[in-house]
Amino acid sequence: MSPSALTISEVDKFYGPIDRGVHAVKKLTMEIARGEIVALLGSSGCGKTSTLRMIAGFEEVSRGAISVGGRQVHTLPPVKRNVAMAFEGYSLYPPLTVRENMAFALKAARLAKSEVDAKVASIAKLLEIEDILERYPSSISGGQQQRASLGRALIRDADLHLLDEPMGQLEPQLRAVLRGRIKHFIKERGLTAILVTHDQTEANALADRIAVMEGGVLQQFDTPDRIKERPANLFTGTFVGEPPMNVFEAFVAAAPGKISLKLPDGLSLDYDKDAFSAPVRDQLLSRDRVMIGIRPYAVRRSKDGVPARVSANQWLGDQTHIAADFAGGSLVLVEHDRTRLDLGAPINVSIDPKNLHVFDQASGMAISHGMELA
């Protein structure tokens, strides 16, 4: 028995004729282990939903192969794939009550009625929809429908659970509570789940690993921590993280004992040669232009830093987001105290080389993260 729950190998998806139609998913390869929760994260049209629907069997695989539990499924009809799915549009059956909708999903499993009732009750409790079990989909709110739809997917005992934007319609508080419960539920039963989302908080909170997609291409497939700390390229770096990473183009200049990163507007970030680890230093010195990225949390205000000018200042209740005009662009920094700065006030910022992400200027691929090479 293969240990992987899902294997996608070199899958292409074209809408329209192969090689001439819209190329929605490009040479996607990924492997998901049993019991793992994976999030497909990306903006609209990045190919994440196409991928999910190919796994479910609602879209044909143009090229490549998909296996579930070691069994090739991409040519099988949905009914033979043994996967469960929660749909973004809920897709509850209108003539059935919420209870019947959920129980219906178990019909093919041919369980005893008492067992079905018990399962429905426990899922309903988990998702806080016990009070609407006897109502019809048309008479409940979007959030309730979404939970019913999620329940219909989770109640099944499938090899793979596919969740398409499973919590998009829920209120923030409820979403936070349910995230925890659903994760616990999935882990406790050892289910394998793939969720599609454009909400990185959800991806971070639920997933063991996140697959970041853009333009039909898998950009990075890694744990949430590593995606945040070691983004594989500029896209992942700027896409994941809130507020987004600051990115500037820099010219590398070497002086005796120093390395300077020359920014537009005549600004320069000057570092001691020894501030970088040897491999990173060698990489920097071997190029003349790079892209540098700094997380907003890593930007510090200090007296002897590089000058910038405040352009916006927002107190969010638990942190301050300060935007400043800097090096011909905008720099965002986050402070945990309430900082009062007037618009146009001059500030000085410094960036620790430990927090510097360096990317190749042409390809956008990561070169180094702090002291380590990518």
Added chain:
Amino acid sequence: MEHTSLIERILRGIALTLVVIFFMFPILWIFMMSFQTNETILRIPPQLIFEPTLANYTALITGKLMTAAGTLDIAFMRNLWNSVFLSVTSVAVSLLLGVPAAYAFARHKFRGSEDIAFTLLSFKFAPALLVLLPLTLYFQKLGLANTYFGLIWVYQLICLPLILWIVRGYFEDIPADIEYAYRIGGHSWFATFRKIALPLAGPGIAAAGLLAFIFAWNNFVFALVLASADKQPVTVGALAFITSSGIQYGQISAAIVLSITPTLALALYAQRYLVEGLSLGAVKG
């Protein structure tokens, strides 16, 4: 609820009454004529007060038409039965063929699917007279002329495009994900069609069927040319009342009353579905 002033409501009431009188008057007049003899009908000026007689209905039901020139046999009851049989069977065949076709056109885009659907619709563009002559010749060669089978076949020209296009719109309105949800739950394609798509499109199918029934019932020209007396529906059969000794207005009226009663009753009963079905299914972007 919007607020309307008294004067607005009165004006609206008057306008509605006028419209209703305008449209209902012919039916009322025919209803009244059906209880009169030709003599009283043709009086000038026409009278609202008359002595009602059931003679017209008796003549129709017994099939004996008394005219000044003598007794004529008419096959009105036979015609009525033909109408019922032809319309019901045609609609049933159309539903059997059209609903699965509509589902296919709604759900599966294949090469030429739009062209085929449009061709079927175009049957409704062509004036019946255009196809009648070749059709008659073919039917005579094939031995289909003056058979129920042939008539029902030709009636598909009327019913099938109507059902196909209305029901297709209905199927397209059902989110495909509802069906996917059912299929992924371990059910076959056909079970999904039967258990999910058909019930959800039910009102639309009913509306389309009803409309097709009315169109089939009202058809005149196909049956006129392709059927002889024993296969003719009421629309054609009514011609028999134009006799050598004059037009039998009383019997014609009674025949009309009898022949519109089934469709009128059906339409009234299913009015709600008709309006809902047509406005939900067909009128969409």
